[in-house]
Amino acid sequence: MNVFDLIFIGLFLSTILYLVRIGWLAVRGRRATAIKHLKRLGLGFGGYFAIVMAVGLLSPRRTLGAEEILRYDDWCLIVEKAVTMGRIGELQAAPDRMFVAVTLRVSSEARRVRQAAPKGSLVFLLDGSGQRYDVSLGGQAAFEKMNGLQPELTRKLDPQTSFLTIRIFDVRSNATRLALAHRHGSGFPFPGAFIIGEGFRKPPVILLSLQ
Secondary structure: OOHHHHHHHHHHHHHHHHHHHHHHHHHOOOHHHHHHHHHHHHHHHHHHHHHHHHHHHHOOOOEEOOOOOEEEOOEEEEEEEEEEEOEEOOEEOOOOEEEEEEEEEEEEOOOOOOEOOOOOOEEEEEOOOOOEEOEOHHHHHHHHHHHOOOOOOOOOEOOOOEEEEEEEEEEEOOOOOOEEEEEOOOOOOOHHHHOOOOOOOOOOEEEOOEO
């Protein structure tokens, strides 16, 4: 937890208390005063949200090495390996394409509570030109037909445990500098969208060392 997390928690609790005060003023018949405070709260929220947007859009993308761990407090993600393939079972890659199978280890460093990535957590690949490759529906289906269903990234973890999951991508065969990007969650109630340095920032990436 960093200083911006603490600022968000402090502002969230302060907002709740301020709303309680506004509600109390309204109940006591002081509606004009309540409306005035509600407008102040709206301006404060707008100013804070503008800061979140500006910092997020102007911050550089976080880039990790092939063996580095991507951490979100106690929830961690690491690339175990990335393997290129021309065929998955009966599914053949197109002449100018290749499949990339990325093995991910998802782990929890929490000591007491169960946890999971927020709803909307997903991975995709980026190449050196910035082209995005989402998980291949056909490639993933062919792989899971042979190897079984792969756990979702949002699967709950007991404290100090981990699991492996594999994602298949259909990538241009001449793509260079491939990296795995991870979006930890999206939309309300994902708190990262309202934290300075996290909201509106480009998803972090882990560089791949292809085998």
